[in-house]
Amino acid sequence: MALTFATSQKIFAALCGLVLLATVHVIMVKTVSHQTKAVILRGEFVLGMETILVFMSLMIWRTFLPFLKPFSKPNSSVMGPTSKTNGCTYVETFQDLNFGHNFQAQNRKINHVKERFSFLQLILLSYLILCHMSYLTNIFFISKEPHWFAMLAYICLGSYIQLSTSIVIVRILSFFVSLISHSVPPTRKGSGKKLTVIIAVIYTLIATLFGIYTASQPPAVRQVRIPVKDLPNNLEGLSIVQISDIHLGPTVGFTKLNMIVDIVNKENPDLVLLTGDLVDGRVESLRRAAEPLSRVVSKYGNFFVTGNHEYYTGDVDNWFNYLKSLGFTPLHNSNVKIPVKVSGDEGQLCLAGTDDIQADTVGYIGHGFDIASAVKGCAKDQPIVLMAHQPKAAKMALDSNYRVDLVLSGHTHGGQIFPMIVGAYLLNPFYLGLYKYGQDGSHVYVCEGTQYWGIPMRIGTSTEITHITLAKASL
Template sequence: MALTLSQKVLVALCVLLGFGVTHFIMVKTVHHSTKAIILRAEFVLALETILACVSVIIWRTFAPCFNTHSKFNHLRTASTMNGVPQRKSSHDDRQSFNDGSTSSKGEWSFFKVLLLVFLFLCHCSYLTNIIFISKEPYWYAMLCYICLGAYIQLVVGLIIGKIALFILHQTPLKLKRNQQDMETKVVIFIAILYSLLASMLGLYTASKPPPVRHVKIPVRDLPSNLDGLSIVQISDIHLGPTVGFTKLDMIVDIVNTQEADIVVLTGDLVDGKVQSLRSAAKPLGRVLSKYGNFFVSGNHEYYTGDVDNWFSYVRSLGFVVLHNSNVQVPAKVTGNQGQICVAGADDIQADSVGYPGHRFDVASAVNGCSESQPVILLTHQPRAAKRALDSNHKIDLVLSGHTHGGQVFPMILGAYLLNPFYLGLYQYGPAGSHVYVNEGTQYWGIPMRIGTSTEITHITLTKADHLQGEKDCSTQK
């Protein structure tokens, strides 16, 4: 017996409720390594479900155009009945086109096979995070993620094509509405052209060395001896299926040319376990700075289920891991010289997954910092930055990452709407605190940047009265 709409909705709500309760119990009870596996499985299931739905739309849209015997071949093909050439009716032609059928049932063209392979590679993309991770990216993983990037742009291209047709129908040049086959071909042409151009641009942008962005930030109570202190920030490198040793080695070379006083890495260094990416992360051991290198966790460190081992390994490479803790910089001063307090808090994802011994804890992170000295907080996500600045603790500057600026269009819109700080420099609160959101030194998975860029940030701290009223420091979202 068929279910009514209300019954279907009720069943869906029950399934979601059951899933939510199961997830809550899982978070509170299972070991963190098992939890990481379950979380990845949930993500794969959600991703594959979305891709499956969209892939059906893409197949039904594109496959009919790739038949060996298209409508236009039928128009040229005559059948003989009692010696009289006959042509298929336009109704039969249109039905054949829309159904994706050919004159010989089951016959496939080269382009239909290519489309099927393309969709298959897209569906395999995230699975390479589990299998194809090593010192350098595997070509298969790169191909899968390139296809996924092109897939997203193909969907955008289809939307652009539909919008273009809608506009065309409102003009004197509009096509007749019964010319469905021609309209479909126009939409497909626009979608493929846009996807190719956008994907090539994205690949080119992401392949370039990350540019160094210079930013001056005024800080209250900055000691005179630290006026002009330089901080080089890197973030969101995502060592994994598409970023490896060579990319990180290049980043370290650029960082070292900046001759920084401090180097900070604000999370999402990796997308895999230490045993798989130990060699890929090795260039971090070459990072040079005057007062020290500092690291805080990002959400992807917790997705690996191996964050404690990463903390140990990053420490062995010369980084101080700020695990809800802080240090004084410089470590030693003489005379009237002053210090700043550099603090770091665990990523808020630690709270969500219930990772033992880890949580976002601003109070512990700044415990011991003096009210009379500047406090620089490192925390991965802008949402955590806002929570920290809305607390009662004195925080003068927060350095974050996470958003990637959206990385590729149209995710740019989601990154902007879902984060209190999107990218770049913001002034926040009556005390004149600041937040800087790094756009990402590399990329996650898809080796493309469309409408965004990679970034290494060179921050110069100045006494607050030096930059009073500067426009680039007055943005608040």
């Protein structure tokens, strides 16, 4: 009973601590500036992320440690045969038996093995530390181009996720095999543990190299044709290029954005739409990295809406001003008519954009998801194309009482790497690609992401620039 009571006390204390932290969080978020809120949220994210990583690191360390230790005990190499005299056991050293020279050499070899294994332990520890430091590079290593340390840390984090996943999968499979065969799980045996390590290392190396290669390739241009109800004749075949989730920051910089702009311009678009998560830092840090956007050319203009990562920077208003200077118009719960001027029997569509729903969570003053304001002034007979970063926002818009014919979103990255693909699929109402929604012929398109967040890898997904062609919907 004492143990049970002590355990209940610990659980109660933990719950009280969580309540206290939640109360402090609410008070602080309601009383501080949005810049400070952004810092608090990033701090909370780091704390949560590091907590998960600690458990994963312990699992990796315990899995690998038995294979990074010397096989001999410290003094075993200098001990000789034993003899008994008058019931007492004596240990004779090899030096006493005049074999000193040979066994000293053997001793040096074993000491060398010990040093080598100690070095491997240090390598593993350094690797784990790099993984834990990855997110901190978002603060200290952001400039025009990616920093080598940031790239190394995030590559380690990506391989770390693959390593942890493979270990867990092998252990689960071993457990089910043991249930079927009614035997001890192979992963509890020495040979089974060794096999787990071998499989995990081989898989991690292959997945990491493949992921780095895939992410390093130029984004593919994906051609999509979408029917839109009431599309005017003069807008039949309207060309829209969508880019999303570029994530300028510690591992994406000027050179990659410059390449993206070249690809966009080759498509000769009527509209260029950037559907959020352009940056992972403040304007003062990424001003030069974002400069290539000034070269984007389109017939009717370039437009931008915020993603959740813009609000994490705490610098959205400054980004709005800077993007305007680069030729991009932020749609801040607002809309524009495309084309702006018409004559005769020509028609228009209404291009609208909403703030990301994360603005509401952050409590960013003057920002928030507002579909009513976004479509205000759009004529009832005009088709409405809405830019909304998250698929959850897309569903909220489509379920509202307002007309929305097409929503362009991003955010999911398709999960970016395995096993996060599973989470992205389960947590979003629309995962990636084109969806038809409702009875009125509305559509949602979710871009897989033009680059990547942090980890410079793509495993099971790819980067894309989406070239959308609008067509009249058949009756």
